[in-house]
Amino acid sequence: MNRRVRTAALVGRLRPGLYGLVVLLVLVDTAVDLLDSTAGPAAGVPGGVLLAAAVLALSAEALRWYLGREGHRGPEPAPTEVAPPVTGRWHALNSPADKVPSHGTRAYGQAYAIDIVHEPEDRPRPAFGWWPLVRRNGDFPAFGEPVLAVADATVVRARDGRRDHLSRNSYPALLPFFAEASARDLAGPGAIVGNHLVLDLGDGTYALYAHLKRGSITVREGERVRAGQVVARVGNTGNSTEPHLHFQLMDAADLHTARGLPFTWRGVGVPGNGETFTA
Incomplete structure (x- = not known):
């Protein structure tokens, strides 16, 4: 692992603590003011300490962005062919067939990630709109799909202890969703991907499955799996507006x-945004 990668990893792990420190200092300062209004400003957290903590947190953010940009220069690698992670009729969103990075960022290995939602012909997926504000996960055909x-x-990582939250697929729910997403990003990748599974495919290639259903992972770390084996079920955990599968290949766990890393699904290719495909 080169120095840039080690530095990026260190900065990424320090971010939650740095922002947490800023919030803690502000809360302490506010509490002192509320509990003892006669003590005067000097009794709280010194302004210089607050400023230093804020500058440190923002500097870490800038360094993280710079390291991420510098680390991804050069030609795009050739795609790795793998089998599709689902069966049936699905719909692609945020696809690398249309732009890279597909999700607007290369952080957390997401440059060539794709989101897919289940679209069976006999059960329509709830449309995005104004009402209802939120829906139960069972309303979506993707929820619980293998x-x-x-x-x-x-299997090198298996995490499925996070709860499945209600959907955020309405216009009024977008604003709190984006605020929630910012908080999740500060908390680190685990809060973003939710329940997830990482498979080591060999030759330095790893597959990530994100937003999995709580308690649905059927394999353990260190276990060998076969292509086509059911390893989990689609859920709605982490930074997710509705039940769907987030899939990506990457060069590290x-x-x-x-x-x-770019991928192509055998017999399917890379479906573009809005494309419906059958696997």
């Missing part, structure tokens, strides 16, 4: 240091 290993692989 997720498959895309190749023979070894650690999301703090991973760089995205």
Whole structure:
């Protein structure tokens, strides 16, 4: 691991603590003012300390952006062919077939990530609109759908303790969703991807499945899996507006240091934004 990658990983792990320190200092300062209004400004947290903490947190943010930009220069790698992670009729969103990085960022190995939602012909997916504000996950056909290993692989990470939250697929829910997303980003990649699974496909290639259903992962770390094996089920955890599968290939299992790798699904290719496909 080179110095840039080590530095990026360190900065990524320090971010939650730095922002947490700023929030803690502000809360302490506010509490002192409320509890003892006669003590005067000097009794609270010194302004210089607050400023220093804020500058440190913002500097870490700028350094993280710079390291991420510098670390992804050069030609795009060739795609790796793997089997589709689902079966049936699905719809693609945020696809690398239309732009890279597909999700607007290369952080957490997401450069070539794709989101897919289940679109069976006999059960329409709820439309995005004004009402209802939120929906239960069972209203979406993707929720609980099986997720498959895309190749023979070894499980290197399995996390499924986070709860599945209600959907955010309405216009009024977007503003709180974006605020929530910012908080999740500060908390680190685990809060973004929610329940997730990482498979080691060999040759320095790893597959990430994100937003999985709580308690649905059927494999353990260190276990070998076969292509096509059911390894989990689609959920709605982490930074997700509705039940869907987020899939990506990357060059490391650690999301703090991973760089995205392009993929192509055998028999499907890379479906573009808005494209419906059958696997």
